[in-house]
Amino acid sequence: MPVNRFDTLALHAGAAPDPATGARATPIYQTTSFVFRDTDHAAALFNMERAGHVYSRISNPTVAAFEERMAALEGGVGAIATASGQAALHLAIATLLGAGSHIVASAALYGGSHNLLHYTLRRFGIDTTFVAPRDLAAWRAAIRPNTRLLFGETLGNPGLDVLDIAQVAEIAHAHRVPLLVDSTFTTPWLMQPFELGADLVYHSATKFLGGHGTTIGGVVIDGGRFDFEASGRFPELTEPYDGFHGMVFSEESTVAPFLLRARREGLRDFGACLHPQAAWQLLQGIETLPLRMARHIDNTRRIVEFLVAHGAVESVAYPELPSHPDYALAQRLLPKGCGAVFSFNLKGDRSAGRQFIENLSLFSHLANVGDARSLVIHPASTTHFRMNAAALAQAGIAEGTIRLSIGLEDPDDLIDDLKRGLKAAQKTAQKTAPSAHKTPPSAPDVNPSAKPEVTP
């Protein structure tokens, strides 16, 4: 069978009719453990002499179908599903780094990732330097002898900074370390980071992959191109590991030692595995990913066009707009679209933002993105409410910044809903004018010292 195209892989990769029952859909293997044929079979599975399932924390047939499908869609060699996107990030880092090592990361990160790197991992001896994602010189300058990983998001938070993956990967590889990217906002339908030079990709599958706001999950995928032996900087993968029968992972697999260790150590010891029920729900989502993403993008373009022309809107940060600092890069890297999550600035202060939200009815006010339903949040009155205007500006957020996640509804209905909110915001802005507040036109360079709070 030929290696199929994206839409076909989204339905078939990693899953065939169930050999035991003939079930066409992937069954949910709701079991903790799997019976051994005999004692020799048991020992062989434990020692990686045979492939198979032992215990669902380490692997599970439903979860494996999800993993293999994601690896196929990303063009990788394999994947490991995790309990959440954050668990995927942690698994990647904990497999490659230990105390005394260092990460260079984009400052334009999801708040939870920033917290993990800035606060939590420091407690375990892993240090991170944050750099503005567009500042390639800063990436280079931040690398230390103990740097083991470069990390960024394909589309950064909150201004949709487009990561120049090829350039950052080149810097990483010149220093013999891999580049890890969070591809949650783009999904493999919009961008395949391995083709641009990334080495590891992870997703919060909770978002567009699942697509229906029902399921928390994550996945880390290995591109298989990074040569850990040639790097010479990863003894965890190239020297005998006492914790698994003295195994040298790079001898066992020339292209995927990372995945072997991440599963045999990371899932075994940290245990942040994906539940088979969740894997099944995520598979259901992935089957329609191409259809949904096309609609997400179409709707987003309609909404962006509407907002740009509206008098109550001061600016819109979407990389398909010529005003966005990464417009040219986005044209090159994201020709199918720049995702369905973006921010815009209302004229007026926080009260205008509140009024806007209060007068929406279709958009759900909550802290998530990537749902089939459209979502909205006003950072200045929720996730970043403790910040004053100056601190918000440092984080690239204005008092009137609104973040939208565009869903799959009829775009005209969404526009009607936005009109109601904008009208209310406009009234409030007029009452409070003249405002001293002036927001940047779009996506300012992120200040690496800014500390976003946690929100998906």
Added chain:
Amino acid sequence: MIFHLAGHPAYAYTGGRAPTAGLPTAVFIHGAQHDHSVWAMQTRYFAHHGFNVLAVDLPGHARSTQAALSEIGAMGDWLIALLDAAGVERAMLIGHSMGSLIALDTAARYPKRVSALALVATAYPMQVSDVLLDAALNREADAIDMINTWSHSTIAAKPSFPGPGFWMHGSNQRLMERIAQINPKQVLHTDFAACNAYSRGLEAAAQICCPTLFVLGRRDQMTPLRAAISLSTAIAANGVVVETALIDAGHAIMAEQPDETLDVLFTFAKEQAAKASGIAG
């Protein structure tokens, strides 16, 4: 384990266990633009079940960094030199695709060194189309795509290789790219040209005097079932044991059906080792 042959490193994976004196040796030989890791789901089991394992990286492939050899016979000579370096008097040879030709030729020319033979996804003649040869020479990425497509019969083999969660097509593609990256001197074309030029198949088959197992994929497009008949017939004519195992797989038999491939290889190897031991005793 690294050996040194004529000043060059020669790597053989030992299955995660150091060789032990007195045990029979199984040598695993990979195919074109591959390395030892294609045998991951067979070699480790052998090594922990009574065999010493030498799963080689052929010259020019991965850790054996000398130039790739351009003739099947030369690859066999290299293999014998490796057995000499390892202190192995006699071994079972297990070869996949191009590796099966190396095993066949070596068994014919060095009959005292080979106790048994397993030819996995074999064919004779092992003709490579002009289109593929040209692509291997001038458009290697295209050639790798073609091979990857033709080598697999499914996009959902279970339990996947080398374990759950791996995407076989991606793994195979990256492995072939990695071999090219480590040694950019046209390894794929050199390997294919060696297969294409090998003309001693029937002559070698007529000289085989050890038990031989054919392991063939029912859905193999690269070396289809019918292409193994001439070798099988010629070897059987010598009066030696010839067994055939048909497996529901494409050319990438070891990856698509790792357990079944292991089981037929191990059963055969164990039987032959027991017979040899009985004779020796």
